[in-house]
Amino acid sequence: MKIEKPGELATAARELATRLSDDGQTARATAIKKIPNALKKYAVLTEEPTTDEQQDALEELLPRFFYFSHYELLEGECNLTQLAQRVGSKSLVKGDETMLALLKLAGQEPESFLDEQYITRKAELQAASSDLTYQVMKYWRQNPALSVRFDTDMPLIERTPEGNEIRERVLKIELHDARHDVDTNFSTRSSGFQWFFSFLAAFSRYQGSSRRVVVLLDEPGTSLHGEAQHDFLSYIFDELGARQQVLYTTHSQHMLDPGRYETMRAIHDRATRDNPNLGVVITPVDLSADRNTILPVEAALGYSVSQHLFLGAGPHLAVEGSSDFVFLMRLSAHLTSLGRRGLDPRLSIIPVGGVGNMPAFVALMGRRLDVRALVDGAEGTKVIKKVRVAADAAGVDQSKIVVIGELDGLPASGDIEDLFTVKDYLWLYNRSGLPAVTEADLPQTAEPILRRIALARAEFDHAGPAHQLTADIEEFFAQVDPATLERFEELFHLLAV
Numbered sequence: 001m002k003i004e005k006p007g008e009l010a011t012a013a014r015e016l017a018t019r020l021s022d023d024g025q026t027a028r029a030t031a032i033k034k035i036p037n038a039l040k041k042y043a044v045l046t047e048e049p050t051t052d053e054q055q056d057a058l059e060e061l062l063p064r065f066f067y068f069s070h071y072e073l074l075e076g077e078c079n080l081t082q083l084a085q086r087v088g089s090k091s092l093v094k095g096d097e098t099m100l101a102l103l104k105l106a107g108q109e110p111e112s113f114l115d116e117q118y119i120t121r122k123a124e125l126q127a128a129s130s131d132l133t134y135q136v137m138k139y140w141r142q143n144p145a146l147s148v149r150f151d152t153d154m155p156l157i158e159r160t161p162e163g164n165e166i167r168e169r170v171l172k173i174e175l176h177d178a179r180h181d182v183d184t185n186f187s188t189r190s191s192g193f194q195w196f197f198s199f200l201a202a203f204s205r206y207q208g209s210s211r212r213v214v215v216l217l218d219e220p221g222t223s224l225h226g227e228a229q230h231d232f233l234s235y236i237f238d239e240l241g242a243r244q245q246v247l248y249t250t251h252s253q254h255m256l257d258p259g260r261y262e263t264m265r266a267i268h269d270r271a272t273r274d275n276p277n278l279g280v281v282i283t284p285v286d287l288s289a290d291r292n293t294i295l296p297v298e299a300a301l302g303y304s305v306s307q308h309l310f311l312g313a314g315p316h317l318a319v320e321g322s323s324d325f326v327f328l329m330r331l332s333a334h335l336t337s338l339g340r341r342g343l344d345p346r347l348s349i350i351p352v353g354g355v356g357n358m359p360a361f362v363a364l365m366g367r368r369l370d371v372r373a374l375v376d377g378a379e380g381t382k383v384i385k386k387v388r389v390a391a392d393a394a395g396v397d398q399s400k401i402v403v404i405g406e407l408d409g410l411p412a413s414g415d416i417e418d419l420f421t422v423k424d425y426l427w428l429y430n431r432s433g434l435p436a437v438t439e440a441d442l443p444q445t446a447e448p449i450l451r452r453i454a455l456a457r458a459e460f461d462h463a464g465p466a467h468q469l470t471a472d473i474e475e476f477f478a479q480v481d482p483a484t485l486e487r488f489e490e491l492f493h494l495l496a497v
Contacts, residue, residue, distance in 0.1 A: 009035070009039065010035065010036035010039055013032050013033070013035035013036055014033070014036060016032055017029045017030075017032040017033040020032065025278075045058070063212065063213075063214045064211060064212070064213045064214065065213070065214050065215075065216055066202075066203065066206060066213045066214070066215050066216065066244075067216040067217075067218075068199055068202055068203070068215075068216075068217060068220075069218055072094065072095055072097060072098045072198060072202055073095065073098070073194050073195060073198045074095065074098050074099060074102070074173060074186060074194065074197065074198045074201060075095060075099075075173075075186075075187055076172065076173055076174075076185040076186040076187030076188065077170055077171065077172050077173070077185075077187075078099050078170065078171045078173075079168055079169075079170050080110045080111075080113045080114065080168075080169045080170065080171050081110075081114060081168035081169050082168065083096060083099065083100075083110040084109070084110035084111040084114065087100070087109075087110060097202060098198050098201055098202040099201075101201055101202050101203075101204050101205045102125075102128070102129070102132075102201040102204070103125065104204075104205060105128040105131075105132065105201070105204045105205075106121075106124045106125040106127070106128035106129075107124060107128075108121050108124060108125060113152065113169050113171065114169055122150055122151075122152055125150050126149065126150050129148045129149075129150060130147070130148075132148070132197070132200055132201060132204065133146075133147050133148050133197075135200055136193075136196055136197050136200055138235075139196075139231045139232060139234060139235040139239075140193065140196055140228070140231065141227070141228075141231055142190075142192075142193075142225075142227075142228055143177070143179065143193075145177055145178040145179035146175055146176070146177055146178075146189075146193065147175070147176045147178065148173065148174070148175060148176075148186070148197065149173075149174045149175070149176050149183065150171060150172065150173060150174070151171075151172045151174060152169060152170065152171055152172065153169075153170045153172060154167040154168070154169055154170070155167065155168070155170060172185070173185070173186035173187075174186060175189045175193070190223075191223040192221070192223045192224040192225070192228055194223075195220075195221065195223050195224070196221075196224070196228075196232065199220075203215070203240070206244070212244065212245075213244050213245075214244070214245045214246075214247065215240060215244050215245065215246045215247070215248075216247055216248070217246070217247070217248035217249070218248070218249055219248075219249055219250060219251065219252075220232065220248050220250070220255070221252070221255060222252070226252075226254040227254075229252055229254035229255050230254050232255075233254070233255055233256075233257060236248070237257070237260070249267070250296065251296055252296060253296045253297075253299035253300040253303060254300070254303075255296075256296055256297055256300035257300070258297070258300050258301045258304050259304075261285065261297075262284075264284070264285045264297060265282050265283065265284065265285070266282070266283055266284070266285045266290070266293045266294055266297075267280060267281075267282050267293065268280065268281045268282075268283065268290045268293045285297050315346060315347055315348075315369075315370035315371065315372055315497055316347070316348050316349075316350050316365065316369055316370065316371050316372065317347045317348065317349050317350065317372045317373070317374060317495065318350050318352050318358060318361050318362065318365075318371065318372065318373045318374070319349055319350070319351055319352070319373075319374045319416075320351065320352065320354060320355045320358070320374075320375075320376050320416075321351050321352075321353065321354065321462070321463070322351055322463055322466065323416070323417075323462045323463050323465070323466035324349075324351065324374065324376075324416050325349050325351050326463075326466040326467065326469060326470060327416055327417075327419075327466055327469065328343055328349060328374075328416075329343070329349070330469050330470065330473060331484075331485070331488040332488075332492060334473075334477050334480075334485075335485060335488065335489055335492070338485075340485070340489055341489050341492050341493055341496075342492055343492050343495065344492070344495065344496050344497045346497050347372070347495065347497065355375060355376055355383050356383065358373055358375060358383065358386075358387050359383070359386040359387050359389070359390040360390070361373070362387055362390040362391050362394060362396060362401075363390035363393055363394050364394075365394075366390070366391060366394030366395065366396040367394045367395070371394075371396055371400065372400040372401070372402070372495060373387055373391075373400065373401050373402070374402050374404065374416070374491075374495065375387055375401065375402065375403045375404065376404055376405075376414070376415040376416060377403060377404055377405030377411070377412060377413035377414050377415065377448070384403055387401055388401055402491070402494050402495060404416055404418065404419070404491070407419075407487065407490060407491065407494075408490075409487075410487075411446055411447060411448045413447075413448055413451075414448050415448050415449075415450055417448070417449050417450055417462070417465075418448050418449055419484065419487040419488050419491065420449070420481075420484050420487075421481040421483050421484050422439055422442070422449060423439070423481060424476075424480055424481050424484045425449050425465065426438070426439065427476065427479065428465035428466075428468045428469055428472075428476065429453065429464075429465045429468075431468050431472060432464035432465050432467070432468040433464065434457070434460050434464060435457050435458075437453055437456055437457055441456045441457075442455075442456050443455050443456065450462065
């Protein structure tokens with residue numbers, strides 16, 4: 001259907017809303033029904049003729065857009081002679097706009113470097129670049145010893161038939177690393193730094209301008225590593241977004257700030273092979289039904305939460321999972337109520353999501369935090385060895401690595417569940433909705449209790465008995481074996497700060 005007038009658009013919107021409603025697409029139908037009423041507010045502009053003065057006023061109100069992508073990166077060298085020719089013929093190519101913005105920051109044009117005063121112009125460009133480098137370094141923390149320098153050359157391009165030389169002015173952009181006292185071509189350095197510097201150079205034309213600009217960024221900072229992306233995100237909110245409206249797309253968790261959750265939008269392509277007309281839906285993140293779409297948001301939130309877990313002075317006790325956490329807290333509270341040793345209250349327990357993650361946790365967090373680890377023996381000596389090696393590398397004392405299987409009277413590969421007597425653990429197991437097991441059903445071996453139950457019945461979720469302890473805590477401790485309490489008390493003694 002061809003639409004030429006606003007009135008036709010309103011009619012078309014009503015018809016489309018009716019069809020969508022009949023097809024059961026209520027949300028889209030409701031949104032499209034709003035179009036006719038929205039158009040009424042602009043009737044004076046869409047149905048009445050406008051004067052030249054009104055047209056000029058409307059054009060001033062239209063937003064200006066600044067779009068930057070990796071195609072606008074500065075090159076390590078720029079032929080200023082050819083750039084001046086492209087400016088004159090209005091035939092710019094990719095990257096020219098960024099170079100022109102950098103030159104303009106210094107108050108120069110490409111042709112300014114083609115006369116005898118080019119050395120003075122180069123000094124002015126260097127001064128402008130120093131200001132730009134200062135801005136970059138406020139947010140580029142990876143190597144603060146970097147600075148941008150400029151040089152020029154007049155290479156031979158060709159010789160005329162008469163033997164005359166044709167030379168053209170070339171601007172060279174170099175990166176000086178004061179840490180190693182070396183100069184390298186800008187294009188050979190970190191692609192992340194190239195992108196950051198190029199972006200600031202391109203945007204500098206609007207930096208001090210009163211003109212309002214909508215900044216559009218498509219997957220910005222993909223060449224930056226996680227911490228550098230977070231630094232650029234700070235630049236967007238603290239500098240860029242403080243003066244201009246910024247819209248950007250991303251799949252990276254490091255380019256999302258959970259604290260600004262209300263500003264996020266999820267883009268969900270609902271089209272299918274059977275119904276390609278469903279189109280793309282843009283919703284607040286909490287309304288997105290597509291988990292893949294909001295995965296970066298979940299990752300950003302998880303990263304933020306995990307960082308805040310370690311803000312305290314510590315010490316931190318790493319355990320395998322949630323069942324370890326529950327057993328430690330419940331037994332500690334009970335022993336403390338009896339006046340016996342419980343878990344040191346200064347310890348914060350961190351479930352790391354599996355014993356396989358324990359070496360990485362100790363290696364990374366042990367360098368700057370007071371870390372301890374409670375290691376199950378279910379994975380055998382291989383993981384335990386990795387944890388101990390990680391502790392040595394991070395400077396964590398080996399006495400802070402407690403292996404349950406090394407406690408007296410427990411299987412060498414024992415788990416926290418083996419601190420309970422068989423009677424006590426089966427008491428919890430049989431009340432958690434799992435297939436009942438008696439001590440007579442278990443293989444009479446020295447293996448851990450979890451392994452023996454799995455052989456007698458099947459593998460099961462270890463969290464069930466732990467939650468049952470919380471649900472039936474009074475009944476459990478009313479019948480608890482003294483040996484169970486003694487084993488946990490011994491463990492708490494080893495974990496003491």
